Ligand code: HEC
């Protein structure tokens with residue numbers, strides 16, 4: 001006891017305690033600070049993206065969609081359409097729209113992917129909607145292609161045709177050919193339902209089914225895709241196949257009939 005109190009009163013005791021305390025706070029700081037800082041970093045880069053997106057939006061989009069995304073007579077409200085809709089519309093060049101028409105056409109995109117992400121961040125900040133899918137969600141690897149084909153035929157083929165060649169709809173609108181569409185954009189089209197296409201949210205079509213459909217479309221439209229039944233005839237399904245049967249099948253019968261008639265006429269004459 002006596003020994004301890006003697007040590008406490010040692011002239012260096014205060015210094016030792018001070019050093020100890022400093023080391024402990026430093027250690028604690030090192031242990032906890034980086035996580036907090038990284039989070040703060042992420043938050044500030046997110047708000048920076050929204051800031052940048054807001055500027056891009058003000059010059060490129062607000063004339064039609066309103067200064068706060070509330071919509072005008074020239075364009076619908078973007079509140080709640082979500083980042084996925086922006087990534088799809090701007091990423092496929094449909095937006096910014098150039099002239100009014102029955103359907104915003106696909107064009108070469110004019111924004112870089114970074115700018116698109118900023119626009120998406122800004123629009124998402126106006127109201128929550130579907131987020132941009134991650135690669136894991138749309139990557140066709142490991143998906144069930146046969147199931148995807150089945151789902152495609154029941155949900156999409158009525159507009160896009162059996163293997164996604166597309167087709168005409170009413171009032172000058174068309175369902176586009178899906179053969180050269182990005183995997184991500186296929187996924188986003190299902191999430192957001194652009195223009196005349198219905199949306200297929202996760203409640204109606206689970207993530208896994210969307211992935212299967214992406215895999216199906218990428219398989220039937222790849223250049224190596226083989227066609228076990230011979231020439232695909234453009235892949236338009238029963239219409240072109242039926243036409244082929246009519247034109248060539250009936251044509252052959254007509255030729256045969258004419259030939260038989262000519263033979264009998266000749267035979268009668270001689
Ligand atoms: C010339 C007017 C015009 C401009 C400029 C324009 N848009 Fe649009 N936008 C439209 C119209 C019209 C539609 C609706 C298209 C339709 O349904 O046929 C639309 C639809 C959209 C949609 C789909 C909304 C939904 O309900 O899914 C998004 C997202 C969008 N625009 C984003 C943008 C962004 C981002 C920009 C700027 C880079 C932009 N637009 C610029 C007119 C415009």
Ligand code: HEC
Nearest residue numbers: 092155156159174175176181185186189194195196197198
């Ligand atoms: C009622 C008809 C209809 C149905 C059903 C439909 N779509 Fe669409 N789809 C459209 C129309 C119309 C467009 C063009 C919209 C546009 O240009 O903004 C489109 C656009 C797309 C695009 C964008 C293509 C591109 O060139 O960027 C993809 C991908 C797509 N559809 C996939 C699907 C899938 C997958 C399904 C089934 C799960 C489906 N669609 C069901 C009518 C339909």
